[in-house]
Amino acid sequence: MKTTPLMQSNIAAQARRVSALTRRGTRGKRRLGDIIFRNFTLLFVLITLALVVGVAWILVSYSLPTITAFGFSFLTNQAFDPVHNVFGVAPAIFGTLVTSCFAIIFAVPIGIGAAIFLVEFCPLALRSMLAFVMELLVAIPSVVIGLWGFLVLASWLNSSGEPWLQSHLGFLPFFRGQPHGLGLLAAGIVLVIMILPLIISVSREVMLTVPQSQREALLALGATRWEVIRHVVLPASRVGIMGGIILALGRALGETMAVTMVIGNQATKPSASLFDTGYTLSSVIANQFGEATQGLFLSALLEAGLLVFLITLATNVLARWLVARMGRMSIGGLNT
Amino acid sequence: MFKRWHIAPLLAALTLLSMLFSACGGASSASTSTNGAQSCPATRTLNGAGSTFDGPLFSKLFTVYPGVKCGANVNYQLIGSGAGINDLLNQLVDFGATDAPMTDAQLAKSPNGPIIHIPVTLGAVAISYNLSGINGHLKLTGAVLADIFMGKVKTWNDPEIAGLNPGVTLPNQNITVVHRSDGSGTTGIFTHYLSAVSDDWKTKVGAATTVNWPLGVGAKGNPGVAAAIKATSGSIGYVELAYVVANNFPYALVQNAAGNYVAPSLDGAKADAANVSDIPADLRFYIVNAPGNDSYPISGFSWMIVYQNQSNPDKGRAIANMLWWVTHDGQSYASALTYVPLPGGIVTRDEAQIKSMKCGNTPCYTGK
Numbered sequence: 154m155k156t157t158p159l160m161q162s163n164i165a166a167q168a169r170r171v172s173a174l175t176r177r178g179t180r181g182k183r184r185l186g187d188i189i190f191r192n193f194t195l196l197f198v199l200i201t202l203a204l205v206v207g208v209a210w211i212l213v214s215y216s217l218p219t220i221t222a223f224g225f226s227f228l229t230n231q232a233f234d235p236v237h238n239v240f241g242v243a244p245a246i247f248g249t250l251v252t253s254c255f256a257i258i259f260a261v262p263i264g265i266g267a268a269i270f271l272v273e274f275c276p277l278a279l280r281s282m283l284a285f286v287m288e289l290l291v292a293i294p295s296v297v298i299g300l301w302g303f304l305v306l307a308s309w310l311n312s313s314g315e316p317w318l319q320s321h322l323g324f325l326p327f328f329r330g331q332p333h334g335l336g337l338l339a340a341g342i343v344l345v346i347m348i349l350p351l352i353i354s355v356s357r358e359v360m361l362t363v364p365q366s367q368r369e370a371l372l373a374l375g376a377t378r379w380e381v382i383r384h385v386v387l388p389a390s391r392v393g394i395m396g397g398i399i400l401a402l403g404r405a406l407g408e409t410m411a412v413t414m415v416i417g418n419q420a421t422k423p424s425a426s427l428f429d430t431g432y433t434l435s436s437v438i439a440n441q442f443g444e445a446t447q448g449l450f451l452s453a454l455l456e457a458g459l460l461v462f463l464i465t466l467a468t469n470v471l472a473r474w475l476v477a478r479m480g481r482m483s484i485g486g487l488n489t
Numbered sequence: 490m491f492k493r494w495h496i497a498p499l500l501a502a503l504t505l506l507s508m509l510f511s512a513c514g515g516a517s518s519a520s521t522s523t524n525g526a527q528s529c530p531a532t533r534t535l536n537g538a539g540s541t542f543d544g545p546l547f548s549k550l551f552t553v554y555p556g557v558k559c560g561a562n563v564n565y566q567l568i569g570s571g572a573g574i575n576d577l578l579n580q581l582v583d584f585g586a587t588d589a590p591m592t593d594a595q596l597a598k599s600p601n602g603p604i605i606h607i608p609v610t611l612g613a614v615a616i617s618y619n620l621s622g623i624n625g626h627l628k629l630t631g632a633v634l635a636d637i638f639m640g641k642v643k644t645w646n647d648p649e650i651a652g653l654n655p656g657v658t659l660p661n662q663n664i665t666v667v668h669r670s671d672g673s674g675t676t677g678i679f680t681h682y683l684s685a686v687s688d689d690w691k692t693k694v695g696a697a698t699t700v701n702w703p704l705g706v707g708a709k710g711n712p713g714v715a716a717a718i719k720a721t722s723g724s725i726g727y728v729e730l731a732y733v734v735a736n737n738f739p740y741a742l743v744q745n746a747a748g749n750y751v752a753p754s755l756d757g758a759k760a761d762a763a764n765v766s767d768i769p770a771d772l773r774f775y776i777v778n779a780p781g782n783d784s785y786p787i788s789g790f791s792w793m794i795v796y797q798n799q800s801n802p803d804k805g806r807a808i809a810n811m812l813w814w815v816t817h818d819g820q821s822y823a824s825a826l827t828y829v830p831l832p833g834g835i836v837t838r839d840e841a842q843i844k845s846m847k848c849g850n851t852p853c854y855t856g857k
Contacts, residue, residue: 419707
């Protein structure tokens with residue numbers, strides 16, 4: 154819709170009236186209120202900023218003893234050994250990355266696929282119900298999912314799942330070694346379950362915002378449903394979907410309770426096998442904090458916390474950059 | 490639209506009011522009485538934190554204690570032994586509780602003079618397993634246990650295990666070791682036992698509430714280990730005695746220093762504690778593998794830790810009274826909760842420790 158010259162003059166007249174109103178009698182009081190309000194909101198922003206800086210400051214200052222004692226070897230050392238006062242988190246970094254990547258690899262296609270069904274193919278009556286059930290899945294506390302993973306999933310993997318994988322797909326390096334039930338595979342599956350609803354609901358919301366007229370336009374040109382999804386829906390919503398994926402990745406990286414309960418909590422030499430038990434950075438902290446006494450032990454745990462902080466920060470920065478880039482690209486696409 | 494701004498003065502008034510109240514509360518708690526030595530201390534609330542192993546016992550004791558003569562309310566937080574030690578060192582609590590005695594390095598960090606250890610209860614650690622088709626209890630020695638937990642013995646029908654169990658057909662199945670993933674006094678007792686019976690374990694892994702396990706699967710808490718053993722065929726792990734008793738789990742008979750195979754039990758642990766020779770004066774000691782025909786070798790104490798010099802005399806007296814009650818009358822509640830009551834010899838040692846607490850120039854404990 155274009156604005157006509159008449160409408161523009163109307164808007165200008167309205168703006169003049171509003172500014173005249175503010176200049177009259179109540180002016181001083183209003184301005185004082187505005188200043189107070191502005192400073193209050195500024196104060197809240199500063200409080201939030203101070204919290205972030207404070208957390209970072211504490212993490213850095215408390216982990217200084219291990220940073221100076223071990224330096225870079227903290228990242229490469231296999232052993233987390235309070236008895237001999239030698240600390241390293243290589244298996245935990247490995248476990249964090251492997252389980253999160255596993256979760257993203259499986260949750261993204263399933264999640265986007267489910268969202269496409271919900272938006273494009275699902276009967277309207279069924280859609281809201283299905284969406285509700287999936288959002289319910291987001292609301293389940295992680296400790297409950299962990300409990301299910303520990304009691305049901307892990308023992309099923311131990312007795313049937315992992316032996317089956319070993320006999321049918323054992324030629325792959327991922328399914329070798331002794332099945333324990335608890336391990337990287339169980340942790341990865343639990344994470345898939347936890348981030349899947351997140352990806353579905355974000356993708357669904359974004360796809361719903363794609364104008365119906367665009368879909369109809371392409372259908373009118375003789376495109377198939379698949380072509381509509383491929384050329385209109387997905388390109389228009391990819392920025393939002395990417396945001397959802399990054400949100401999910403953030404959750405997977407930081408998830409503590411559910412993963413701690415099923416990952417097996419045993420530092421093993423990083424290998425390709427998903428049957429191996431493992432550790433994540435946050436599960437190291439959750440497990441050891443209660444017994445960590447002052448000195449290098451406590452400092453090592455805080456450095457693990459600092460690493461989680463940095464990894465999450467890096468993912469967020471990367472996500473911002475990606476989203477901004479993709480946003481520019483799609484605007485450019487519309488203009489041409 | 491101005492109506493909503495009426496909330497602001499109301500809020501301000503509320504804040505002022507609450508500040509006033511908290512100020513009053515502070516004043517009343519600050520006014521400690523300076524009564525004679527014979528009357529009860531004015532301090533009616535004590536704060537402690539530490540060992541989760543002690544949790545069920547303490548929660549029973551501290552529901553009873555406010556009702557006894559000169560009793561007090563005791564808030565006890567189950568945050569883990571290490572965190573309990575940290576809280577005491579940071580002077581956040583009046584006493585700590587730990588399943589592993591403080592190390593010399595930790596004691597050196599005390600901001601407030603010496604810290605004394607007072608054993609308050611005893612625990613035993615059972616070896617549990619999941620093997621189908623085995624009747625009766627497996628027999629194990631410390632050396633074989635160490636080999637299993639180091640990965641030297643990998644299958645159940647290994648000659649090392651079979652040799653101890655003639656007449657038992659052991660399956661050709663891989664052993665899955667289950668251990669605690671969180672730091673714990675149970676792990677402390679178990680690893681001290683393995684260190685006592687195996688030099689290899691002592692040098693390569695060592696003993697502490699949390700160690701760098703050579704292999705296995707880690708599960709959180711005694712319930713986690715118990716559930717993991719139950720779910721995993723061919724597994725072996727160590728759990729607190731109370732769990733084995735409560736859940737009717739299979740357990741191994743463990744060879745003690747006298748060469749007998751002993752089942753984990755309250756009596757076995759008590760015998761282990763009673764037969765310890767040369768107890769150090771500061772009561773920081775492990776009792777694993779003590780002599781005696783009936784001693785169950787994988788047992789250990791749990792301690793309360795307090796500052797010897799109490800800066801607040803009134804609170805010091807309240808703490809001393811509490812410690813005295815826990816180590817005397819309080820012990821009658823232990824057996825019912827599958828804790829081992831303290832042997833008489835240890836109670837006498839505890840009395841000496843409690844009497845050594847100083848409130849200024851006088852002893853804190855003024856009873857008999």
